[in-house]
Amino acid sequence: MRIEITINGRKRQFDVEPNKLLLNLLRDELYLTGTKYGCGIGECGACTVLLDGAPVLACLTLAVDADGRRVDTIEGLAEGEKLDPVQEAFLEEGAVQCGFCTPGFIMTTKALLAENPDPSEEEIREYLKGNLCRCTGYVNIVKAVKRAAENLRRVK
């Protein structure tokens, strides 16, 4: 099937089988390997991407279902060498240990802060509930989201 997806701002065409998952299209055909395959059943959030701005799980999305839509991945955030304020905040707060869950956390955080620029700790924890960190770095991750919110408010 011919489909067209705008990935990180660039329109791209693909010829895919209907059973192709968006995650595998991103990773295997575009080499956008920042988006991770974690559990494959929608429990860990490592494959989180933004579909028309909303965080969804690429491991449970058919590529054909993204036809005509916009997909944003972790690779689309930085501009050249300049990191996104959310990426900066994760570095500043040491919210990265092994790093496997980080792209998912950052994409979910992008969506959270777009909806709610000043979330409370409770709201952060609720929104990030679907992203698991097995290094258990949640305290620093929550701090990083708070700092990202501050950084973004300062930029504006």
Next chain:
Amino acid sequence: MRMSINRQNTHIIPTRFEYHAPTSLDEAIELLTEYGGDARLLAGGTDLLVKMKQRVVEPRHLINLKMITGLTGIEEKADGIHIGAATKLRAIERSPLIREKLPLLHEAVRAIGSVQIRNMATLGGNLCNASPAADSAIALIALDARVQVKGAEGDRVIPLDGFFVGPGKTVLSPSEVLVEIVVPPQGRSSGACFIKIGRTSLDLAMVSIAAAVTLGDEAVEDCRIALGAVAPTPIRVREVEAFLRGKRLTDEVLEEVAAMVSAAIRPITDVRATAEYRRTAAEMLTKDALTRAAEEARRRRG
């Protein structure tokens, strides 16, 4: 929302299928009529694609409902609030109308999965997946909801408490599509309560309950109680509801009600909880939910 642990290769969907993206309901029903048991409807995919990865289901045809206009949206009409079957759970959670008029549904939807799951999953999908633990199902049963169905044989309306047949099974025929969910207006002196016990807040319910209570002076005028994950389907306990009508919620009455609920449910032991735990928890939750629903009814009456 998922029934088994990750024991297969969930990297890919191993089987090939033909993909259909109809733009009208009639077209979807034609496809269903043609392919019958070989076809599955795709809404959010959060349950179906997991089952396909695990080869629990291997449809030869997948019919995507997302291109059909008119299957999404939340609208208040004279006979209640209408919710399109393909409406995302996240849209329901964020709807000011639902939050104000149906806080019970708001709470239950928020209890489903994660933000990501709720951005994908639909209300109709959550119901048609027919999990005994479906959070939206027990809330909607307690709210006396009905579903509008369209099929090759025509349209029909089904009360939600008659919709579920067993785990993963509903009364829908292979050529029928769930079109919308209708929740009738709730009375001014009614209150409701949803409680879910899960290992983590992301998890499927070990036990869950939704109760809606309408108070007369102080006695219960009417009530509806539904429990999740304690029987092969979400269940409504009508005999308990009948017993409660005209009674005050005293400690003695609540004890009796707990015993009746215990007799009505058929919990099993599985990976999430033992049958004994579920039974004890269901008794306690019944008392809590009724008490809290009645408190809210009093508060709303003012």
